[in-house]
Amino acid sequence: MTGRVTLGQPGIMVQQNGNTVALDPSHAVDCDFTFVSHAHVDHLHRRGRKKTKTQVLASKETTLIAQARGYEIADAAEEHDGLQLVDTGHILGSRGLLMGDDIYYTGDLSIRERAFMKPAKVPHAHTLIIESTFGRPEYVFPPLSEITHRTNKIISEMYDLGIPVILMGYTLGKAQLLTKLFGHWDPIMHDSVAKINSVYSELGVKLAGRMTRKQAEGHGLMSKSKPWVMVAPLMSERNAFVREMKDRYGAVTIGFSGWAIGSRYRYMMGLDYVMPMSDHCDYNELVAAIKQCRPDKVYTFHGFAKEFAESLQEIGFDAEPVGNGRGRKAADKTISLDSFR
Numbered sequence: 001m002t003g004r005v006t007l008g009q010p011g012i013m014v015q016q017n018g019n020t021v022a023l024d025p026s027h028a029v030d031c032d033f034t035f036v037s038h039a040h041v042d043h044l045h046r047r048g049r050k051k052t053k054t055q056v057l058a059s060k061e062t063t064l065i066a067q068a069r070g071y072e073i074a075d076a077a078e079e080h081d082g083l084q085l086v087d088t089g090h091i092l093g094s095r096g097l098l099m100g101d102d103i104y105y106t107g108d109l110s111i112r113e114r115a116f117m118k119p120a121k122v123p124h125a126h127t128l129i130i131e132s133t134f135g136r137p138e139y140v141f142p143p144l145s146e147i148t149h150r151t152n153k154i155i156s157e158m159y160d161l162g163i164p165v166i167l168m169g170y171t172l173g174k175a176q177l178l179t180k181l182f183g184h185w186d187p188i189m190h191d192s193v194a195k196i197n198s199v200y201s202e203l204g205v206k207l208a209g210r211m212t213r214k215q216a217e218g219h220g221l222m223s224k225s226k227p228w229v230m231v232a233p234l235m236s237e238r239n240a241f242v243r244e245m246k247d248r249y250g251a252v253t254i255g256f257s258g259w260a261i262g263s264r265y266r267y268m269m270g271l272d273y274v275m276p277m278s279d280h281c282d283y284n285e286l287v288a289a290i291k292q293c294r295p296d297k298v299y300t301f302h303g304f305a306k307e308f309a310e311s312l313q314e315i316g317f318d319a320e321p322v323g324n325g326r327g328r329k330a331a332d333k334t335i336s337l338d339s340f341r
């Protein structure tokens with residue numbers, strides 16, 4: 001195979017068999033194929049005024065969820081000759097892109113089962129382009145059963161004291177898992193979470209807790225004298241909503257994020273409790289995913305790309321980062337796919 005991987009302002013581009021594929025570009029690109037891995041906003045882009053000729057590849061779920069978030073994915077296909085979408089277990093509808101058996105791009109990835117989310121199976125490919133959000137050895141997450149047990153214990157203790165609890169996670173993905181995992185508490189939904197939950201329901205994922213905050217307040221179900229549970233977006237104590245919930249109801253907050261592994265995270269966010277729960281692979285799971293793939297070459301991107309590549313080199317993988325690491329804009333860079341084949 002003759003091809004190359006290029007990193008520029010739009011993001012990662014792959015040229016293969018005479019076609020150019022844009023992988024989660026940050027803006028519209030005039031190329032043969034544009035791949036949208038999932039509907040988190042850092043993987044979406046607005047359609048520009050200038051029309052581009054490109055075939056969009058995305059799952060049905062991603063298209064519908066993106067639409068609910070104000071993004072249009074027009075005329076998306078779920079497959080094309082030589083290009084296959086593979087479930088990545090990150091959020092509903094998330095996919096990776098397998099290009100023949102030559103290249104596999106993961107997008108965001110989880111190989112851990114979580115409620116209705118099944119673990120990803122990583123296909124074999126000669127070249128693996130893998131996310132490295134948590135690509136440092138200190139990021140190893142506890143079992144989900146431990147997280148749910150600890151959370152249920154806190155909620156139960158607060159209930160006995162008559163104190164409401166707000167469970168906080170990203171509006172898309174984490175909040176739906178929290179709704180499912182703690183549905184037995186009949187949680188109230190923040191409006192933004194309820195909106196995404198309704199899309200999940202349309203796509204066949206049934207979730208408890210259909211009552212919004214406005215409805216709950218209208219029925220007198222939210223007060224300072226009796227406990228309740230709410231699922232809300234992840235916010236810091238400085239957010240006006242969080243301040244209102246604490247001032248008016250004395251609510252306790254629990255934040256769910258992979259970054260909660262770090263001891264400073266709770267204080268940085270100003271939350272009462274934090275739980276290290278993520279929709280990404282932890283370090284050990286990233287290594288396991290690479291072993292599933294059995295690639296000749298690994299490219300790491302996002303998060304701790306440089307550190308993860310160096311760790312992989314130490315355990316025998318031919319690995320290098322694509323780009324300049326977390327939080328930096330990448331300069332144009334071309335990597336020949338022939339150099340190791």
